[in-house]
Amino acid sequence: MFSTLSCGFMTKKYVSVVVEYNEDGNKIPKKIYLDDVGYNIDCVLERKNSASLKVGGIGERFTIKIGSNKTFLFFEKETEKWFVELKN
Amino acid sequence: MSRFILHSDLNNFYASVECLYNPSIRNKAVAVVGDADKRHGIVLAKNYIAKSYGIKTGDTVWEAKQKCNEKLVCVTANFERYYYVSKLVKQMYREYTNRVESFGIDEAWLDVSDCVKDFEGAFKLAEKIRKRVISEFGLTVSIGVSYNKIFAKLGSDLKKPNATTMITKQNYKNLVWNLPVADLLYVGRATNQKLNKAGIFTIGQLAQTPLNILKSMFGKNGETLHTFANGEDVSAVKIYNEKEQIKSIGNSTTCPRDLKTNDEVRAIISILAESVARRLRDKNLWCNTVCLSIKTNDLKTFETMHKIEYPTNLASVISGECYKLFNHNWQKTIRAVGVRVTGLGEKPVQYNLFNNEQTMQKKEKFEMVVDALRGRFGYNIIKRGSVCASKDLKELNPENVVHSIHPLSFFKL
Numbered sequence: 001m002f003s004t005l006s007c008g009f010m011t012k013k014y015v016s017v018v019v020e021y022n023e024d025g026n027k028i029p030k031k032i033y034l035d036d037v038g039y040n041i042d043c044v045l046e047r048k049n050s051a052s053l054k055v056g057g058i059g060e061r062f063t064i065k066i067g068s069n070k071t072f073l074f075f076e077k078e079t080e081k082w083f084v085e086l087k088n
Numbered sequence: 089m090s091r092f093i094l095h096s097d098l099n100n101f102y103a104s105v106e107c108l109y110n111p112s113i114r115n116k117a118v119a120v121v122g123d124a125d126k127r128h129g130i131v132l133a134k135n136y137i138a139k140s141y142g143i144k145t146g147d148t149v150w151e152a153k154q155k156c157n158e159k160l161v162c163v164t165a166n167f168e169r170y171y172y173v174s175k176l177v178k179q180m181y182r183e184y185t186n187r188v189e190s191f192g193i194d195e196a197w198l199d200v201s202d203c204v205k206d207f208e209g210a211f212k213l214a215e216k217i218r219k220r221v222i223s224e225f226g227l228t229v230s231i232g233v234s235y236n237k238i239f240a241k242l243g244s245d246l247k248k249p250n251a252t253t254m255i256t257k258q259n260y261k262n263l264v265w266n267l268p269v270a271d272l273l274y275v276g277r278a279t280n281q282k283l284n285k286a287g288i289f290t291i292g293q294l295a296q297t298p299l300n301i302l303k304s305m306f307g308k309n310g311e312t313l314h315t316f317a318n319g320e321d322v323s324a325v326k327i328y329n330e331k332e333q334i335k336s337i338g339n340s341t342t343c344p345r346d347l348k349t350n351d352e353v354r355a356i357i358s359i360l361a362e363s364v365a366r367r368l369r370d371k372n373l374w375c376n377t378v379c380l381s382i383k384t385n386d387l388k389t390f391e392t393m394h395k396i397e398y399p400t401n402l403a404s405v406i407s408g409e410c411y412k413l414f415n416h417n418w419q420k421t422i423r424a425v426g427v428r429v430t431g432l433g434e435k436p437v438q439y440n441l442f443n444n445e446q447t448m449q450k451k452e453k454f455e456m457v458v459d460a461l462r463g464r465f466g467y468n469i470i471k472r473g474s475v476c477a478s479k480d481l482k483e484l485n486p487e488n489v490v491h492s493i494h495p496l497s498f499f500k501l
Contacts, residue, residue, distance in 0.1 A: 051226030056109040058225055078172055
């Protein structure tokens with residue numbers, strides 16, 4: 001389901017994501033699956049084009065809130081896959 | 089009206105992209121190298137750490153490794169990825185102006201005259217772009233801000249990496265004129281030597297040399313150099329995707345192994361000529377001059393050219409003429425071969441009385457059928473028997489354009 005690339009303290013982890021597309025064609029991630037466990041995304045705080053300097057890759061970066069935790073979720077345009085920066 | 093032109097240069101582009109995608113090598117000496125199996129095993133780009141060990145572009149891999157005690161991380165070039173990143177960066181530039189002119193994969197000029205009022209505004213915009221490139225692509229960029237393309241390019245070379253340099257009409261004499269003349273665009277090794285012999289060592293000295301002396305030394309190019317050095321270049325930044333007039337079409341390849349016989353050379357020439365002819369037909373052009381370049385195994389290159397009697401777009405004619413140019417009494421084995429055609433024009437209206445037009449048309453139809461077959465089923469669907477004689481040459485595909493990054497000329501139009 002996902003593959004990983006480890007870079008020092010962080011790992012690039014491709015994940016499955018449930019996405020909603022709005023009428024403008026923008027992506028709104030709703031749920032992500034990490035190790036087969038699903039997590040509902042409560043809200044998307046920010047969306048911007050950005051590079052992930054920690055694990056490598058460029059694309060759209062979504063700052064998402066799951067419960068009280070904030071994290072980044074990336075959509076890599078080159079591979080059209082979603083990934084997160086996971087602490088080792 | 090004063091123009092405001094930015095020149096952006098992505099620092100160590102190939103190496104930076106590799107470090108971006110693999111952060112674990114970011115703090116190591118990194119060299120991007122060609123495919124050693126295809127005999128392209130040289131350093132194509134390196135990061136600043138590798139540069140500090142004295143590694144240069146063009147070094148062989150073993151040479152480079154020796155320079156930094158085997159600590160070098162060698163990464164094979166991934167041109168598709170570089171194209172992709174370059175495309176994204178240029179897309180971002182186009183948010184500011186439609187006048188974005190690429191100069192190679194990692195450089196571009198941006199004419200921002202319509203979106204800023206003065207140099208201060210241009211500088212602020214350059215800083216904004218520089219910061220966006222870092223945050224959105226994780227790459228560093230050097231930007232030169234000036235009132236003409238030449239000084240903008242010089243500006244981007246002045247401070248590296250990750251900096252913005254402004255060259256205005258007020259400060260250019262201080263900033264530019266003290267630089268060595270070789271830093272100026274279009275002053276290559278030979279021109280530099282010639283200028284040095286005449287006692288011209290800096291751009292300032294070149295700018296103050298009377299025009300007639302430069303003209304007598306370099307002809308028409310002397311005038312260009314004088315214009316460049318004085319910041320009087322008025323060439324416009326082209327609109328993105330503006331069609332350029334094609335002056336020549338060529339294809340060259342480093343062979344999988346050194347060529348030893350005439351038949352092998354002939355086979356390679358015919359492969360290259362087929363690709364060149366197909367591109368001619370694609371663009372609906374005919375050529376009247378063919379050029380053949382040969383690189384021997386001691387890395388010396390020779391080029392010869394020949395005007396043909398009657399314009400053509402046929403691979404059989406181009407390869408035949410090129411083979412005639414080839415020196416059959418060769419001594420050294422051959423490493424690379426290139427076929428190029430120039431003197432391009434639309435379909436000739438004047439038919440030649442002494443040419444069998446019907447045969448030519450038949451040949452053209454035949455080659456178009458081959459093009460169609462390849463277009464539909466891939467390049468390897470049909471091949472010349474002469475090429476199939478050798479197993480390793482058979483696998484050569486000149487139309488694998490992903491790996492073709494062409495050097496660009498400033499005088500494209």
